Amino acid sequence: DQQVKQNSPSLSVQEGRISILNCDYTNSMFDYFLWYKKYPAEGPTFLISISSIKDKNEDGRFTVFLNKSAKHLSLHIVPSQPGDSAVYFCAASGSSAGNNRKLIWGLGTSLAVNP
Amino acid sequence: KAGVTQTPRYLIKTRGQQVTLSCSPISGHRSVSWYQQTPGQGLQFLFEYFSETQRNKGNFPGRFSGRQFSNSRSEMNVSTLELGDSALYLCASSLGLGLAGVDEQFFGPGTRLTVL
Numbered sequence: 001d002q003q004v005k006q007n008s009p010s011l012s013v014q015e016g017r018i019s020i021l022n023c024d025y026t027n028s029m030f031d032y033f034l035w036y037k038k039y040p041a042e043g044p045t046f047l048i049s050i051s052s053i054k055d056k057n058e059d060g061r062f063t064v065f066l067n068k069s070a071k072h073l074s075l076h077i078v079p080s081q082p083g084d085s086a087v088y089f090c091a092a093s094g095s096s097a098g099n100n101r102k103l104i105w106g107l108g109t110s111l112a113v114n115p
Numbered sequence: 116k117a118g119v120t121q122t123p124r125y126l127i128k129t130r131g132q133q134v135t136l137s138c139s140p141i142s143g144h145r146s147v148s149w150y151q152q153t154p155g156q157g158l159q160f161l162f163e164y165f166s167e168t169q170r171n172k173g174n175f176p177g178r179f180s181g182r183q184f185s186n187s188r189s190e191m192n193v194s195t196l197e198l199g200d201s202a203l204y205l206c207a208s209s210l211g212l213g214l215a216g217v218d219e220q221f222f223g224p225g226t227r228l229t230v231l
Contacts (some may be wrong), residue, residue: 013198032164036222041224041225042222043119043224044222045222046219046221089157105159107157108157
């Protein structure tokens with residue numbers, strides 16, 4: 001049962017345009033969401049995160065939007081650059097008893113930014 | 116500050132053999148998590164170790180085991196290898212404090228395991 005879903009396995013965007021990567025979750029106990037980027041032959045690297053008390057977090061060209069009622073978040077990259085071509089993973093974390101947080105990951109979306 | 120290191124980077128084994136993968140976390144990080152990545156399955160959580168104790172566990176068979184040493188270095192062992200175990204095995208370290216918010220994980224480059 002996939003608690004974090006990235007329904008688009010791939011996305012192709014023209015350089016300079018906006019890239020929108022989507023992520024849906026099913027567990028209402030999730031209260032922190034993260035995006036990671038992964039290049040081939042490398043481990044994922046942290047990109048941006050958002051707490052459930054916010055609906056938007058911005059860091060340079062990257063903005064994450066959270067819609068709690070829809071259990072949906074999206075990552076916007078503006079403007080997209082060829083170097084942004086990578087696999088993007090959405091991950092969620094929920095509070096639990098004690099210091100026992102665990103990240104639940106989506107399957108990833110492969111973004112290709114074409115020059 | 117050195118990043119997360121994993122050894123070996125590549126490994127080829129045959130069915131039925133066992134394998135041990137190693138992960139050295141970032142200095143000061145006490146939590147080490149292991150993931151299996153296969154095409155179409157994304158990142159599948161194996162287990163997490165914190166202060167030498169397994170704190171979280173994913174849904175993998177008992178053939179997959181791990182341990183953590185007092186210096187926070189961790190090893191993952193897979194016994195009786197199957198063809199389906201071919202994957203990229205990623206290790207991630209974090210402070211492991213589990214505070215409200217994010218416990219950002221820093222990933223190593225992974226070990227590519229091929230089972231023939």
